[in-house]
Amino acid sequence: MLLFFVRRLMASIPVLFVISLCAFFLIHSAHGDPAIAMYGNQLERMRPEDQMRIRSNLGLNEPLPVQYGKWLSQAVQGELGRSYLDGRQVSEIIAARLPNTLILTTLASILMIILSVIIGMIAAVKQYTWFDYLSTCFAFIFYSIPSFWLALLAILIFSVYLGWLPSTGISSIGREADLVDRLVHLIMPTIVLAVSHIGGYIRFVRSSILEVLSQDYILTAHAKGLWPAYIYYAHALRNALIPFITYAGMSFSSLIGGGYLVETVFSYPGIGQLTVHAAATRDYPLLMGTILLTGIFVVLGNLAADVCCAWADPRIQVEGVERRIGTYG
Amino acid sequence: MADAIRTGFWLRLWRHKFGHWSMAILVLLVLLAIAAPVIAPHNPVDTDLSAVSQPPSILHMLGTDELGRDIFSRLLYGARVSLTVGFGAVLLSTVVGVLLGFISGYFGGIIDNVLMRFVDGLLSLPTIVLVLALQALGDQNIWNVVLVIAFANWMQTARLVRTEFLSIKQKPFVKAAVTTGTKDSNIMLRYILPNCMPSVIVLATINVGHAIITEAALSFLGLGIPPHLPSWGNMLIGGQRSILLGNWWITLFPGLMIISTVLAVNFVGDAVRDALDPLSMYKKSS
Numbered sequence: 361m362l363l364f365f366v367r368r369l370m371a372s373i374p375v376l377f378v379i380s381l382c383a384f385f386l387i388h389s390a391h392g393d394p395a396i397a398m399y400g401n402q403l404e405r406m407r408p409e410d411q412m413r414i415r416s417n418l419g420l421n422e423p424l425p426v427q428y429g430k431w432l433s434q435a436v437q438g439e440l441g442r443s444y445l446d447g448r449q450v451s452e453i454i455a456a457r458l459p460n461t462l463i464l465t466t467l468a469s470i471l472m473i474i475l476s477v478i479i480g481m482i483a484a485v486k487q488y489t490w491f492d493y494l495s496t497c498f499a500f501i502f503y504s505i506p507s508f509w510l511a512l513l514a515i516l517i518f519s520v521y522l523g524w525l526p527s528t529g530i531s532s533i534g535r536e537a538d539l540v541d542r543l544v545h546l547i548m549p550t551i552v553l554a555v556s557h558i559g560g561y562i563r564f565v566r567s568s569i570l571e572v573l574s575q576d577y578i579l580t581a582h583a584k585g586l587w588p589a590y591i592y593y594a595h596a597l598r599n600a601l602i603p604f605i606t607y608a609g610m611s612f613s614s615l616i617g618g619g620y621l622v623e624t625v626f627s628y629p630g631i632g633q634l635t636v637h638a639a640a641t642r643d644y645p646l647l648m649g650t651i652l653l654t655g656i657f658v659v660l661g662n663l664a665a666d667v668c669c670a671w672a673d674p675r676i677q678v679e680g681v682e683r684r685i686g687t688y689g
Numbered sequence: 690m691a692d693a694i695r696t697g698f699w700l701r702l703w704r705h706k707f708g709h710w711s712m713a714i715l716v717l718l719v720l721l722a723i724a725a726p727v728i729a730p731h732n733p734v735d736t737d738l739s740a741v742s743q744p745p746s747i748l749h750m751l752g753t754d755e756l757g758r759d760i761f762s763r764l765l766y767g768a769r770v771s772l773t774v775g776f777g778a779v780l781l782s783t784v785v786g787v788l789l790g791f792i793s794g795y796f797g798g799i800i801d802n803v804l805m806r807f808v809d810g811l812l813s814l815p816t817i818v819l820v821l822a823l824q825a826l827g828d829q830n831i832w833n834v835v836l837v838i839a840f841a842n843w844m845q846t847a848r849l850v851r852t853e854f855l856s857i858k859q860k861p862f863v864k865a866a867v868t869t870g871t872k873d874s875n876i877m878l879r880y881i882l883p884n885c886m887p888s889v890i891v892l893a894t895i896n897v898g899h900a901i902i903t904e905a906a907l908s909f910l911g912l913g914i915p916p917h918l919p920s921w922g923n924m925l926i927g928g929q930r931s932i933l934l935g936n937w938w939i940t941l942f943p944g945l946m947i948i949s950t951v952l953a954v955n956f957v958g959d960a961v962r963d964a965l966d967p968l969s970m971y972k973k974s975s
Contacts, residue, residue, distance in 0.1 A: 378810020386822055504951040506902045508909055509944040520935045617815025621906055636910050639821040658813040
């Protein structure tokens with residue numbers, strides 16, 4: 361298991377490298393160079409020697425690969441530069457908002473996985489009944505709904521018309537330490553994020569359970585006279601879970617992206633709102649930081665999915681070893 | 690034979706449960722977008738401060754937004770933007786994806802490796818983050834949005850084409866062509882490319898839906914289509930501004946347009962998939 365984990369970890373290094381390259385390229389293609397991005401039109405009005413001084417302070421007179429090396433070695437140590445707008449450390453700004461995004465994404469993932477497994481499973485077991493048609497229909501519709509629009513609609517219905525839930529933010533003013541208040545603020549973003557991504561998951565669970573149910577060993581289990589609910593849970597679900605985990609890992613990045621949009625609509629102070637803000641104000645160091653962080657999120661998510669797969673299906677771990685034995689022996 | 694398959698394709702496409710309805714909706718949308726100047730009852734950019742945020746009425750079929758612009762007219766013009774961006778971006782990204790997939794499959798080795806790692810890296814960033822980052826570099830205009838969304842969408846096509854290329858390359862009919870001394874360029878264009886097309890078309894159809902949603906999201910965040918142009922995403926900005934007033938029509942209608950378009954595109958994609966692969970349809974019905 362450890363060997364498998366290390367191998368997967370090594371495989372994600374090139375991905376992180378490409379992401380860091382993209383982030384670096386971003387700031388260096390931004391309107392010429394970072395000096396112009398930082399000072400804008402004012403730079404042209406400065407004396408040439410001042411311009412030179414600024415550029416050398418920023419390390420811009422060195423060749424690009426050297427600059428990239430320096431930037432990367434700093435980034436690895438968590439030193440991501442300062443925001444153009446308020447001059448604070450990028451890592452500091454991000455760290456302050458990271459927990460909010462983690463909470464929202466985790467809660468939404470859990471809710472989505474539980475709901476989609478339950479609905480997808482019932483739809484598969486009761487194939488071609490009204491429940492199956494209804495859930496497939498909803499899955500298709502939710503697959504096509506933009507998450508930010510669903511968020512707007514939820515605010516309209518539950519905050520404006522019914523007045524049940526708060527529309528924005530993370531806590532009410534003056535009640536920052538109140539846990540219940542915070543949870544109430546989390547309800548809508550979590551549900552909207554989960555529901556807007558549930559369509560693909562339901563369809564996937566349904567089709568993979570159907571595939572498992574057509575296998576011979578399910579027939580055998582029925583023939584043995586096992587209780588159907590036990591067959592569905594212990595035989596079908598367990599086996600359908602493996603492709604499901606892979607699918608969840610693959611679509612993790614779209615969940616993160618959807619979360620960023622949902623955060624923005626609900627003015628939820630997380631990484632997503634920060635990314636949008638950084639892009640809108642062209643705060644490149646901050647944008648680079650959030651891009652790197654997002655990449656790391658997704659890579660970690662994929663890694664977790666792979667490890668879960670290997671845990672659920674021990675054959676996956678062995679496969680690599682067998683291949684090696686095959687070549688050597 | 691080829692003709693029979695082709696006619697069969699259109700017939701199967703037509704027979705798909707939602708296929709022809711979805712295609713009809715898409716055709717209708719395209720016609721509405723083209724005929725927008727004729728149909729639209731009001732100028733989509735004319736503000737009317739005496740009729741701000743009016744609910745749907747006889748004069749304004751779907752109401753007016755927070756600046757008094759007619760929502761129905763704006764939806765019609767917005768269809769132009771959304772369809773242009775959706776189809777334009779996907780056309781571009783598909784061409785680039787097929788090209789890079791071919792390069793990767795043909796050359797192999799280090800070129801293939803570098804390209805595919807690059808694809809892996811870009812794919813691990815959510816589309817919206819990639820698009821936001823790129824939009825922060827350039828100016829806001831519709832062609833930039835097309836370019837940016839195309840750039841965020843070519844990776845899956847490239848990966849798919851590379852896989853198809855490698856598997857088709859092993860097929861006997863390609864080997865036969867190699868044996869008879871057919872030129873590489875000829876083999877790629879006339880043997881491999883046509884056989885890649887079915888899966889590329891299916892992926893492209895799905896991508897159109899993604900591209901339309903991405904454009905709406907980008908415009909909604911104020912970083913896409915310039916604010917003075919009517920686009921469905923831009924209209925939702927107004928919806929958010931007046932949401933606490935409870936003006937539901939400003940939010941509801943653009944969203945319904947996005948959903949019905951994307952839904953229609955996805956159903957067509959489903960129908961195309963089934964029509965290109967008759968076996969899967971047989972499996973489904975049995």
